[in-house]
Amino acid sequence: MSNFSLPTRSQSTLPERTRGGGYRFGFLPIATALCAGANFVADTFTSADIAFSTLYTLVVLMAARFCSANGIIRVAAGCAGLTILSHYLSPPGGPPFVGFVNTGIALAAIGLTTLLAVGQNKAEASLREHSGEILKLNKELARWARDLETSNNELEAFSYSVSHDLRAPLRHVVGFSELLQKQASSSLDEKSRRFVQTILESAKRMGNLIDDLLAFSRIGRAETKKTLVSLEQLVKEVVAEIGGDTGERDINWKIDPLPVCCCDRSLLRLVMVNLVNNAVKFTSMRAQAQIEIGCLDRENEVEVFVRDNGAGFDMQYVNKLFGVFQRLHLPEQFEGTGIGLATVRRIIHRHGGEVRAEGAVDVGAAFYFTLPKAQYAAERTAKTP
Numbered sequence: 001m002s003n004f005s006l007p008t009r010s011q012s013t014l015p016e017r018t019r020g021g022g023y024r025f026g027f028l029p030i031a032t033a034l035c036a037g038a039n040f041v042a043d044t045f046t047s048a049d050i051a052f053s054t055l056y057t058l059v060v061l062m063a064a065r066f067c068s069a070n071g072i073i074r075v076a077a078g079c080a081g082l083t084i085l086s087h088y089l090s091p092p093g094g095p096p097f098v099g100f101v102n103t104g105i106a107l108a109a110i111g112l113t114t115l116l117a118v119g120q121n122k123a124e125a126s127l128r129e130h131s132g133e134i135l136k137l138n139k140e141l142a143r144w145a146r147d148l149e150t151s152n153n154e155l156e157a158f159s160y161s162v163s164h165d166l167r168a169p170l171r172h173v174v175g176f177s178e179l180l181q182k183q184a185s186s187s188l189d190e191k192s193r194r195f196v197q198t199i200l201e202s203a204k205r206m207g208n209l210i211d212d213l214l215a216f217s218r219i220g221r222a223e224t225k226k227t228l229v230s231l232e233q234l235v236k237e238v239v240a241e242i243g244g245d246t247g248e249r250d251i252n253w254k255i256d257p258l259p260v261c262c263c264d265r266s267l268l269r270l271v272m273v274n275l276v277n278n279a280v281k282f283t284s285m286r287a288q289a290q291i292e293i294g295c296l297d298r299e300n301e302v303e304v305f306v307r308d309n310g311a312g313f314d315m316q317y318v319n320k321l322f323g324v325f326q327r328l329h330l331p332e333q334f335e336g337t338g339i340g341l342a343t344v345r346r347i348i349h350r351h352g353g354e355v356r357a358e359g360a361v362d363v364g365a366a367f368y369f370t371l372p373k374a375q376y377a378a379e380r381t382a383k384t385p
Helices: 027-045 052-064 069-089 096-183 190-221 231-243 265-282 315-320 340-350 374-382
Strands: 227-230 251-255 260-263 289-297 301-308 355-360 364-372
Touching (some): 027 069, 069 096, 190 340, 227 231, 260 265, 265 340, 265 364
């Protein structure tokens, strides 16, 4: 009795409306009525020592297959009435208390079965209602995801198109400014020459911004090619390349042991180039720069960090660091376009990782990014939009 289950609405055998406008009844309602009638006849007109009235529990269970909660209660009330009627119509035999006991047991069984059936019916009705809501929310979420993806693609295409179209007129500005500086320099006074130089420098800076913006938009469309990459070897290559351009600066490099990860080598190299370049740039005012590259082992991922003792930043502005064109220092202090960290975040997100930063003004900064360990890389990347 405790293992019965109720159907969903789609499986219900409730009477169905025919095309002609009438109703046709399914097999189960008819069988339930016949079973109730058979129980009543057997319980009333047989003298066998069998409590046929307890079989009304089967009638209640059969009704639960196609009735609502109210319908189950009505069927159960009818079964209880038939049980009591059978008790008074049955031919006398045996001690009177036996009939009362059997009737009481039958009524208790019918009541318990009804409670179970009604409870499960209401639970399934609630489940169907919530399932419908969840399905509706899932559809809305899928639609929002499609709209967001479309908007992102349109935004990337727009930024690429604008950046590409700006290059030609910018080249004209740079080219004619250089010609003016070269051919008319002698006829210009000091103030005019300074104006021309400012135009030229600003145009070149805008060219760098456009180049970085184009590179940033390409990352969103580039296909990631995952391979096993030795982070330690990659970091040493980047440090050797960047360290060779630091001239006579006194930089103390510390490279901790780094693991092998599953990632796109070219994209991860771009991450390390941006972070190491930042560390070198923002420690330029230090007599001795300290730059450390290491990692922290997590449960399912590796957290790599690049730490320095440079200019640092105020933590209240940490959320601005990874935005496009966001800078916390003046261009006169430190050169750059403000796209490097945005590029880092986009690449790491495409690998299923996260990026964060810590710092203090005039103390230094540390940038962290996570990568899934090789055995978890495929699963994490598949969940990344």
